[in-house]
Amino acid sequence: MYAAPSVVGKHWIYDLQGGNRDLLNDEDFVKEALSGAATAADATLLSISSKKFEPQGVTAVALLAESHLSLHSWPEYGYAAIDAFTCGDRTDPQKACDYLRKAFEGTHGSIRILKRVCPNISLLQLQGVVP
């Protein structure tokens, strides 16, 4: 019997454009926004690490119980490369992206949606597995 590859994670690849340059350059705001995005996605935030670059730019990653959120900003172009990668049925990476778009006042951008797949896992086995 053929067993379809099992999806273990939902990975949203979001290139945000037209964002507010000051906010994208504000390390504290970026960390607060990632925390809010984790809540919006119904994920559990474990920790956030970040770094502010000179003359501009912030990079930050939020570790989740359900994988991670990341944001790397180029404030001078109103741009941020965002990842929202979550596992489990409950979490919704789309909501994290929506939250971040509003927080950074993004006017446009693109989202690519990936499924992270482990063909070795049957759907039955996957039930209840949270890494």
Next chain:
Amino acid sequence: MYAAPSVVGKHWIYDLQGGNRDLLNDEDFVKEALSGAATAADATLLSISSKKFEPQGVTAVALLAESHLSLHSWPEYGYAAIDAFTCGDRTDPQKACDYLRKAFEGTHGSIRILKRVCPNISLLQLQGVVP
């Protein structure tokens, strides 16, 4: 004149399979492996955050001066969802993936290669920009 969208980041999406279950469940080993992968990719490691789950599984993210590496493991299936996202001409996310495949003794898997693009940036502007 048409200006082609500019690539700001190289993002390798690596689903590693057939890995060593003990190593994939060893938080210290995962952190060491991410550190080694950053060096292999010629990237600058800023910090690593991680979490060990019970009964199994490790999640870890390495913040780089050139974006991030992440790894979320399901040791019971010999599987890890790995991201190697780097900016700049010098860094090579393929080398990070190769390093991690060897470190975790992965026998197979899949890599999807994404370009992270900000259409607002001209190639001329991009030169020398490291977030």
